Amino acid sequence: MITKHRVTIHDIAEKLNITASTVSRALNDSPRISDATKKAVQKVAKQLNYQPNNIAAALRNGKSNIIGVIVPTADRSFFASVVRGIEEIANNLNYKVIICQSYDNYEKELQTIDALLNARVDGIIASIGKNTEQFDHYKKVVEKGIPLVLFDRTTDALEVSQVMIDDYLGAYKVVEHLIKQGCRRIAHFTSPKKVSVFKERLRGYVNALRDYDIPYDEDLVIKSNLQLEDGRKSMEQLLQLDQMPDAVFSASDYGAMGAMQVLKERKIRIPEQVALAGFSNDPFTSFTDPPLTTVDQLSITMGKVTAEVFFEHLKSIDKRNIAQKIVLKPELIIRKSTLRQEALQEAQLAEKVH
């Protein structure tokens, strides 16, 4: 049985011989309404199976209680986790989350923002597409006075709050760790894109080498798209060198995984001959053999923090509170793929047993 006529506050009002305004106030628990009326209203509301119409309220209030989230793709582990974190916080505050994928496509990003503005979201949380180098569409959001917070892939070209991890520090820690494990020819997989995260990771790599007096060798820095296949090719390329590297630090876990496959196919021992580290702590990294050392990006935390910063802005929309830049400290996750010393000891033990 499908109810034909959607019940509104007017229906409730009629039934009680009061007006819609009283019903509205009663449902919103206004102090100006008597308890008796409130109870009566609620009773009839339940009885008629009344379902509030947020859209009508949104139109009147100029506030939809919906926020838009833009990510490159929703099924990349990192973004999925961030979305999860955002949704959790938003949900607790009675906000709904519209999710949009830009597919790292500038045009799509542009359209998406327009669509979100049309939908009258109360604000936008976004991670900028890889190929976006011009930010007018985001500026438009800011100019309309709509809260905007960026995470992970951010830009300083906009006067908005940003939440990211310290990619520099993460990379630095990795390389430092590799050096302490005795590695001296450390290769790095990076991206040619202008996305700051990769530039920061490269900077961490370079500075760590410098701080430990290890010469920088540009043959050891390979640029690619950092996917699995790219990692494989980059590793092949490294193996062509006169002298093999003794460690590879990939700016992505997938790149590292590609390298691992090649190394294993060639029976090159990890970490004894080549230590291997990635970046992101993608779920799969703990399941490889050997498990992959990587850098945790605190994805769910990032989602939550981003959402919190966002809602701060939302609440103080008039105060024009200034943009803040929150930099989370990433955590180095050390696993066997870089534990050379331990591996050596184990090997010695095995030797003795023989």
Next chain:
Amino acid sequence: MITKHRVTIHDIAEKLNITASTVSRALNDSPRISDATKKAVQKVAKQLNYQPNNIAAALRNGKSNIIGVIVPTADRSFFASVVRGIEEIANNLNYKVIICQSYDNYEKELQTIDALLNARVDGIIASIGKNTEQFDHYKKVVEKGIPLVLFDRTTDALEVSQVMIDDYLGAYKVVEHLIKQGCRRIAHFTSPKKVSVFKERLRGYVNALRDYDIPYDEDLVIKSNLQLEDGRKSMEQLLQLDQMPDAVFSASDYGAMGAMQVLKERKIRIPEQVALAGFSNDPFTSFTDPPLTTVDQLSITMGKVTAEVFFEHLKSIDKRNIAQKIVLKPELIIRKSTLRQEALQEAQLAEKVH
């Protein structure tokens, strides 16, 4: 500079000395408006930086162009992919997607549905929470005439369209494959929950054994929550048996991974001594060593198909088109963790080389 007054069709109308209705029609490309007027309107719209207000339109039309998607958690690989697929289709049709997480919590699921109804979504796509055994909240959706389509975790208690994979077939294929690889004592990790997917996988397991005249041994069927730790424990339990199984088929990839860890720690060779298979084709399964045989659930496809079925319903809302049940054929992904014969051959080859 923040624009104070939001520009509406009335502003455009005023500027052109026409009325808002004409502007509205012009923007919607109504045949009743002259081309000259249309062009003029669009020009002024652009000039004033007009941004349509979907909320007002939604109120008037009783149609929000937003759909709600409910998943247990947004960051589980499978659900993330489904969401991705849904968003892609929805986006092409100019719909936005609100994503909600139920966390497998019945209460939350209930509230979520209410929130979506309040938001006046045009329909709902959902995967039912693990602990949900009562479906009145979904019935309410149907009774309100709001399209509802379920995927993966569905129920026959509701007269709605469902999209799922043939869990029975997937499991059957796995077990058949294991048998063909020479396995005779095949263990199975399953769940005690009433969720049909696990029951179906168990049925596939049982029937495959029966069809190949292999006796069913209840000691080999272990119930757990199917997470990594559960897999470990279940494997330990199996190893206590007088006779070790020669294969383990876990109804989840994580469960299989737990088993793999235990087997490797004990230096039990996979697949020679114990073949191992999971279910879901989680991204990590291709990166384990050995790579894990599993069943692909076609997650993105499922998202797309679900969305397509959903939009069919949406378009024919009046026709009361009947609920359909779409069962996708899962694909068996054979990897080294079950390729016993190949492994044996390789071992023989290695022997000869020595």
Next chain:
DNA sequence: TTCCTTTATGTAATCGTTTGCGCAAAATGC
């Protein structure tokens, strides 16, 4: 009694679009 609060509710406008109906003017038919 009169005036002033306080309390509880009603009136009506508003949010921005859409659309049925109506009405002129222009175009067409005969």
Next chain:
DNA sequence: GCATTTTGCGCAAACGATTACATAAAGGAA
């Protein structure tokens, strides 16, 4: 040249909730 259709647009009422302002009744103070 007159009747009829077509074309192009305006009028005004929705959609459902919110809220500033008004109002009426009741209670209290003088």
